[in-house]
Amino acid sequence: MPVIQIDAGTMSREKKAELIKNLTDAASSTLNIPVQAFTVLIRENSMDNIGSGGKPLSELHK
Template sequence: MPVVTIQQGPRSVELKRELIKQVTDAFVDSLQIPAESVQVWIQEVPTDSWGSAGTLTADK
């Protein structure tokens, strides 16, 4: 069973629902497996807890 972990900044529940649906559909289509076997975990990281290009995301 595939387990997909997505690390991202905070998003609305509606966006997370759509993300999980589309990721699941991609695995179902590409691996020919049942949707019930796909798990998607979302780890939300506050913008003050990560950065890129040397800058804290909360400061952008």
């Protein structure tokens, strides 16, 4: 069973569903494995817990 893992900022339930579908479809098509074989794990992180360029994303996206 292939597992797709992604770390991201917080998102709506609808966005998570869209992301899961799109990631699964792309991996299935690329690897020629049925979509039913895939598991997708989304780890949501607060913008305070993610940094870029030495600053928390919460500061960069004010």
